[in-house]
Amino acid sequence: MKKREIIxxxxxxxxxxxxMLEGARLVLEAFPQTGLVLAGPKALIEAAQLPEGRYRILEADKTVTNLDNPIEAFYRKEPVSVFMALEEAGRCDDVLGVISAGNTGALFxxxxxxxxxxxxxxxxxxxxxPTTQGGFTCLVDTGASIDCGPAQLVEFAHRGSDFMRSLYKIDAPRVGLLSNGAEPTKGNKLVKEAHALLAKEEGINFVGNIEGNKTLSGLCDVLVCEGFAGNQVLKNSEGMAVNLITEIVKYGKMHNVPAAKEIVGYLMSRFDFASLGAGIMLGTSKPVLKNRGSCRRDAVKNAAQILVNLAENKTVYESIH
Structure with a gap:
């Protein structure tokens, strides 16, 4: 088997x-044919005592914080882990892709x-x-392009459709456009112009505008928006799920409701955003997966699963980058 690595x-x-290191341990356990490239402090990595021969190290002790300017950080030429990881991915054919939970601007x-x-x-x-219908919706964009034009939203619709068609085997993914109303006349200038383009775009199964309170309802397979709105949808959905689960736990304890534990378990299995893999950057020569900053170790393993799936069906990623 051809050597393959995940950074x-x-x-x-x-x-x-x-x-993140414990997530790396889970990846090695789950994918015995896959090696890792770990970008971070050498002493910390060696202290974790991961299986010998299964990983190599890109020694780095710097990161880009939310207070840093990503462009300035890039040109400082310091050993920044995220930049070293991406450079290694571009240099090595064996690398399947990159997983990071760091600064989105730096990753971009x-x-x-x-x-x-x-x-x-x-x-x-x-x-x-995750949707209330038991399926999933691809939300795109979630933060890479804060300002963009209507033609870019159409391009996002194509990439999202290709992604859902290839990995989730949906023949004609339904594409919705995030707006403040379901009617075609609703929305700002960007949304109205994008709506007109999407409605006549070949290869796009456009189902119209989707309101913010319907984003998890399963009305579309791909939900298109610019990155500012998409990031808010993502974080609001995560916050809503956390708050709802917390309230059910509190109520169950206060009123001794036996069923509360079962309900919480179900909701956690469906709407635990901290464990739901990662966002995937579409448009790069290799997959770049962005975990949420609050992700736990199992989210790292889930992100690796996406990379392995893409590698096993190489034409999938070739069609969306």
Whole structure:
């Protein structure tokens, strides 16, 4: 079997590099034919006592915080883990992709520098949201392109459709456009112009506008928006799920409701965003997966599963980058 590796950026996570290292341990256990490249402090990595011969180290002790300017950080030429990880991915054919829970701006800037042959292409980040129908919706963009035009939203629709068609085997993914009303006349200038383009775009199964309170209802397979709105949808959905589960736990304890534990278990299995893999950057030569900053170790393993799935069906990623 051809050698294959996954690069994990250990720095930048809200949970600390130790949690990312435990995620790396889970990846090695789950995928015995896959090696790892770990970008982070050498002493910390060696202290974790991961299986020998299964990983190599990109020694780095710097990260890009939310207070840093990602572009300035890039040009400082310091050993920043996320930039070293992306550069290694662009250099090595054996690398399946990169997983990081660090600064989105830094990840985006590094991906453009090291993994984008065509600089006219604007990558986007897709996130998979669970729906109340038991399926999933691809939300795109979730933060890579804060300002964009209607033509870019159409491109996002194509990439999201290809992603859902290829990995989830949906023949004609339903594409919705995030708006403040279901009617075609609702929305700002960007949404109205994008609606007109999507309605006549070949290869897009456009089902119209989707309101914010319907994002998890399963009305579409791909939900398109610019990155500012998409990031808010993602974080609001995560916050709503956490708050709802917390309230059920509190009520169950206060009123001794036996069924509360079972309900919480079900909701955690469906809407635990901290464990739901990662957002995937579409438009780069290799997959770049962005875990949430608050992700836990199992989310790292789930992200690795996405990379392995893409590698096993190479045409999938070739169709969306």
């Amino acid at each position: 994990i950026d250990l720095l930048g996570s809200d949970m600390g590099p130790e949690e 800037a590094g991906a453009i520098r090291f993994l984008l042959a065509d600089k006219t292409v604007r990558p986007c980040i897709a996130a998979i949201l």
